[in-house]
Amino acid sequence: MKVLLSLIKKEFYHIIRDKRSLLILVGMPIVQVVLFGFAISNEIHEAPIAVVAPNKSQKVLRLLERIEVSSYFHIVRFLESGGQLDEVFKEGEIKLVLLIDKDFSRDLGQRKTAKLQVIADATDPNTATTLTGYIEAITNRFAREGFSPLPVGKQMPPLIDINVKMQYNPSLRSVFLFVPGIITVILLLISAMMISITLAREKEKGNMEILLVSPLNPVVIVLGKVLPYVILALVNGWSILLLGVWLFGVPIRGDLVLIFGEMLLFVLTALSLGLFISTKVQTQQAALMISLIGLMLPTIILSGFIFPIESMPLPLQFISHLIPAKWFLIILRAIMLKGATLHYVVKETIILGIICLVLLGLAVKNFKTRLE
Amino acid sequence: MSRINKNYIVRAKNLTKRFGDFTAVNQINFEVEPGEIFGFLGANGAGKTTAMRMLTGLLKATDGDAHVAGHSINGSPEKVKYSIGYMSQKFSLYDDLKVYENIRLYGGIYGLTGKQIRSKIEDILEELNMTALRNKLVRDLPLGWKQKLAFSVALVHDPAVVFLDEPTSGVDPITRRSFWELIYRAARRGVTVFVTTHYLDEAEYCDRVSIMVNGVIEALDTPQKLKEKYHARSMHEVFVHLARKEQ
Amino acid sequence: MQKTFVRIENLTKRYGEVEALRDISLDIKQGELFGIIGPDGAGKTTLMRILVTLILPDSGEAAINGREVVKDWKYLRKHIGYMPGTFSLYEDLTIEENLHFFATIFGTTKEENYDLIKEIYEHIEPFKDRKAGQLSGGMKQKLALSCALIHRPDFLVLDEPTTGIDAVSRVELWEMLGKLKDEGLTILVSTPYMDEAELCDRVAFLQDGVITEVNAPDTIKKEFDQPLYAMNSKDNYELLMGLRKMDMVRSAFLFGENIHVVTNHSYGEEELQKAVLEEAGIRANIRPIHAGIEDCFMSRMMD
Numbered sequence: 038m039k040v041l042l043s044l045i046k047k048e049f050y051h052i053i054r055d056k057r058s059l060l061i062l063v064g065m066p067i068v069q070v071v072l073f074g075f076a077i078s079n080e081i082h083e084a085p086i087a088v089v090a091p092n093k094s095q096k097v098l099r100l101l102e103r104i105e106v107s108s109y110f111h112i113v114r115f116l117e118s119g120g121q122l123d124e125v126f127k128e129g130e131i132k133l134v135l136l137i138d139k140d141f142s143r144d145l146g147q148r149k150t151a152k153l154q155v156i157a158d159a160t161d162p163n164t165a166t167t168l169t170g171y172i173e174a175i176t177n178r179f180a181r182e183g184f185s186p187l188p189v190g191k192q193m194p195p196l197i198d199i200n201v202k203m204q205y206n207p208s209l210r211s212v213f214l215f216v217p218g219i220i221t222v223i224l225l226l227i228s229a230m231m232i233s234i235t236l237a238r239e240k241e242k243g244n245m246e247i248l249l250v251s252p253l254n255p256v257v258i259v260l261g262k263v264l265p266y267v268i269l270a271l272v273n274g275w276s277i278l279l280l281g282v283w284l285f286g287v288p289i290r291g292d293l294v295l296i297f298g299e300m301l302l303f304v305l306t307a308l309s310l311g312l313f314i315s316t317k318v319q320t321q322q323a324a325l326m327i328s329l330i331g332l333m334l335p336t337i338i339l340s341g342f343i344f345p346i347e348s349m350p351l352p353l354q355f356i357s358h359l360i361p362a363k364w365f366l367i368i369l370r371a372i373m374l375k376g377a378t379l380h381y382v383v384k385e386t387i388i389l390g391i392i393c394l395v396l397l398g399l400a401v402k403n404f405k406t407r408l409e
Numbered sequence: 410m411s412r413i414n415k416n417y418i419v420r421a422k423n424l425t426k427r428f429g430d431f432t433a434v435n436q437i438n439f440e441v442e443p444g445e446i447f448g449f450l451g452a453n454g455a456g457k458t459t460a461m462r463m464l465t466g467l468l469k470a471t472d473g474d475a476h477v478a479g480h481s482i483n484g485s486p487e488k489v490k491y492s493i494g495y496m497s498q499k500f501s502l503y504d505d506l507k508v509y510e511n512i513r514l515y516g517g518i519y520g521l522t523g524k525q526i527r528s529k530i531e532d533i534l535e536e537l538n539m540t541a542l543r544n545k546l547v548r549d550l551p552l553g554w555k556q557k558l559a560f561s562v563a564l565v566h567d568p569a570v571v572f573l574d575e576p577t578s579g580v581d582p583i584t585r586r587s588f589w590e591l592i593y594r595a596a597r598r599g600v601t602v603f604v605t606t607h608y609l610d611e612a613e614y615c616d617r618v619s620i621m622v623n624g625v626i627e628a629l630d631t632p633q634k635l636k637e638k639y640h641a642r643s644m645h646e647v648f649v650h651l652a653r654k655e656q
Numbered sequence: 657m658q659k660t661f662v663r664i665e666n667l668t669k670r671y672g673e674v675e676a677l678r679d680i681s682l683d684i685k686q687g688e689l690f691g692i693i694g695p696d697g698a699g700k701t702t703l704m705r706i707l708v709t710l711i712l713p714d715s716g717e718a719a720i721n722g723r724e725v726v727k728d729w730k731y732l733r734k735h736i737g738y739m740p741g742t743f744s745l746y747e748d749l750t751i752e753e754n755l756h757f758f759a760t761i762f763g764t765t766k767e768e769n770y771d772l773i774k775e776i777y778e779h780i781e782p783f784k785d786r787k788a789g790q791l792s793g794g795m796k797q798k799l800a801l802s803c804a805l806i807h808r809p810d811f812l813v814l815d816e817p818t819t820g821i822d823a824v825s826r827v828e829l830w831e832m833l834g835k836l837k838d839e840g841l842t843i844l845v846s847t848p849y850m851d852e853a854e855l856c857d858r859v860a861f862l863q864d865g866v867i868t869e870v871n872a873p874d875t876i877k878k879e880f881d882q883p884l885y886a887m888n889s890k891d892n893y894e895l896l897m898g899l900r901k902m903d904m905v906r907s908a909f910l911f912g913e914n915i916h917v918v919t920n921h922s923y924g925e926e927e928l929q930k931a932v933l934e935e936a937g938i939r940a941n942i943r944p945i946h947a948g949i950e951d952c953f954m955s956r957m958m959d
Contacts, residue, residue, distance in 0.1 A: 043760035047749065054748040054787075243744030247803075250708050251761050252734040406729070407710050452822040454792035552696040579819055579848050581695025582954050586909045593893040608849070609823055613912040614892075632913065643912065645823060652824040 044261025070280040086133045087114040094142035133157045216281035217369040218342035227270045228307030230328035236315035237324035270304045290376030303365040309396035316403035336362040364389045418443045423473030433459040435624040446602045448615030452652040456624040478569040494563035494571035504548035519566035533561040553584030573604040612644040661686040667716035676702040678865040689837045691856030692846040699865040700846040708738045737809035747789030762807035773802045794825025814845040850950035880947035883922040886914040889940040898936025
């Protein structure tokens with residue numbers, strides 16, 4: 038125990054005294070969050086929009102009035118038809134066009150589903166998402182007003198079917214989805230990359246020679262390496278989470294203990310991966326290259342962090358199943374954004390657990406008690 | 410002997426290097442003649458590597474100046490670099506290039522023409538008895554051969570001065586001596602050799618030896634005169650006497 | 657004679673095509689200061705790493721104090737002190753942090769065995785808050801030696817501790833090894849410096865993975881049976897080139913201020929002087945000498 042503590046203390050000295058790793062550990066999460074934070078938290082004010090409304094009934098006018106007074110939007114033009122859309126967007130002033138079905142008033146009055154289409158200029162995806170979000174909120178509230186609640190147990194049909202279309206960037210995902218994504222990437226970065234580099238460093242500098250010659254059990258050597266990074270990774274994960282909540286209001290609907298548990302599982306998986314890499318390389322440089330190219334890129338591309346997996350070609354979809362980050366991302370999004378309980382993510386958790394055990398097994402099997 | 414009219418190839422004047430509060434090289438003065446083998450000795454951390462780096466233009470002097478092959482290391486360090494060869498204790502050839510490719514590379518770096526390079530390759534391979542090894546990767550050569558090759562490559566552009574930083578470290582005794590024979594041969598051709606070493610028997614091979622202690626040159630003379638002065642039987646005794654006194 | 661402490665039998669190690677060690681057999685006695693002399697790439701490091709249980713031999717056996725290096729590695733690792741060829745302490749930790757760290761992982765404390773390292777550690781203690789990476793070569797070696805001794809090993813293995821170290825630090829290091837030997841430690845040390853061989857009780861000369869000679873330095877020197885002369889002239893290089901051309905000269909090498917010359921027969925000094933003057937045209941000072949350890953090894957290398 039004392040030995041383990043002294044290994045951990047030593048590891049923290051390394052981290053604190055190496056400007057580079059300290060920068061990665063502390064700087065990276067902050068930079069990432071702030072970067073996204075700035076991109077997302079641009080306050081929307083009086084965004085110019087256009088409206089296509091063939092039938093300017095009273096209900097339509099009331100809806101438009103509601104939108105206009107919200108201070109988020111300013112209706113600058115009425116268009117004759119949807120055909121002018123492209124032209125209008127290309128001029129660049131209009132950020133969003135609202136197309137109101139000609140039967141809107143009638144359908145709403147008859148408690149049928151009224152149709153409304155929102156088309157946003159998504160060349161600036163973050164603004165576009167925020168704008169459509171506001172429009173959705175306003176129209177939904179508008180629809181609910183003036184109608185008595187339905188009997189309990191009976192689901193209320195959506196009264197306004199809002200058809201949101203992202204012009205120029207159809208696969209855009211909600212920004213909230215980015216926070217779990219950043220957490221995933223940072224956890225992987227700290228865990229897998231840092232552990233493989235730090236172990237490779239011990240080999241490269243010849244420190245490993247001395248550690249191996251000492252009576253230390255290899256398990257203790259590995260634990261002494263791994264534990265500090267588990268702690269760091271968790272601290273980092275939670276800081277991003279809190280920054281996300283505080284900076285741009287990302288919801289955490291699920292159980293915090295569950296999030297903690299899943300995070301720990303993912304960190305262990307990533308650490309096993311890093312350990313495994315380190316058993317295969319001799320130099321820090323090789324460790325860095327493999328972690329970056331072999332790990333970071335597939336994770337960012339194939340985990341669903343940026344590109345939706347459903348729209349990938351089948352072979353890539355298959356590969357994505359092997360990426361631990363994909364499963365963690367699904368879990369984390371479900372818990373944070375949908376408030377899922379363990380029950381809902383049990384399949385993903387088990388898969389992640391299996392990947393973790395396999396990687397850990399491989400790493401332990403390949404960790405040598407001798408040189409070569 | 411009139412020193413004023415002499416033609417010096419290296420001349421350091423109050424050469425000084427400070428790192429923060431620490432003075433690594435403290436106002437050293439010396440001259441080296443063309444074709445001389447000049448031994449530059451000192452304990453670890455005495456400042457010889459720092460001094461050597463200033464003379465080769467790798468490091469800026471804090472104070473003072475030195476002229477190497479007629480060029481000031483402060484005024485025209487780039488010209489200095491073209492007139493010197495340098496071989497560091499860390500092996501400076503490319504391991505994954507073949508023997509002749511290394512020679513060609515350094516020839517190219519120093520601006521030799523294709524024809525010059527081709528003839529250099531033949532000359533060097535012949536001098537080192539390595540003609541049969543021209544297509545071997547450098548990493549497959551024994552250390553002693555690598556060091557000899559590195560020395561010849563440092564001379565590929567016929568520099569006036571060649572700086573050798575612990576060239577024989579870890580080399581077997583026979584190869585070590587044949588390396589020194591290469592040094593002698595280069596000196597006969599008029600190349601000035603500036604060499605550091607931890608093997609003190611090698612200090613005896615030098616025409617003159619300087620011993621640095623704590624950033625200053627504590628002694629500078631021929632090995633013979635140094636031994637007489639300190640009543641020592643070998644350069645080893647001279648060195649230990651001088652370097653230990655300071656600790 | 658003392659009892660055998662390290663027993664090495666028919667040890668062989670291959671790296672791909674290269675045979676690093678070829679059928680090595682060797683005994684090291686208890687309390688002996690044993691030297692392995694040989695150039696870079698001779699197999700010194702491989703042999704030492706096998707002994708400290710860091711690599712496995714392809715065939716053959718080795719045992720330290722009766723414990724097999726392959727089977728009993730866990731036991732041996734507690735009782736061996738090892739100092740690798742490259743400085744392998746943590747450069748970003750201070751002297752004191754390094755020492756404490758290594759004490760802890762060996763399950764001991766700095767205080768417990770302080771008497772053993774006291775003399776070595778005192779040299780560097782004034783700088784104990786300095787990071788190991790900022791130390792000079794000699795100081796690094798003292799720290800590494802302190803760390804290798806902190807758990808009071810029975811067997812100390814040092815891989816080229818004096819390479820790249822200045823002459824003063826080398827002298828000091830050998831003084832320390834002498835004292836540790838007096839404490840009863842068995843010490844195995846490798847070096848490329850031939851003069852250091854003289855400081856060992858016995859030495860083995862390792863070349864291309866083969867041990868060509870094992871003996872006490874004095875015995876080795878006495879066994880040298882060729883006529884050997886020291887010569888010098890105003891221009892030793894000229895003399896060397898001249899000697900190389902002479903039929904009576906078997907070998908001629910620079911040796912400090914002299915050239916050491918081995919001849920095919922024994923000659924009188926005047927006879928030899930005359931021959932050198934006639935054949936090489938150089939007036940040389942000549943005197944017969946006894947071989948040093950380096951003469952012996954060089955002559956063996958040429959066989």
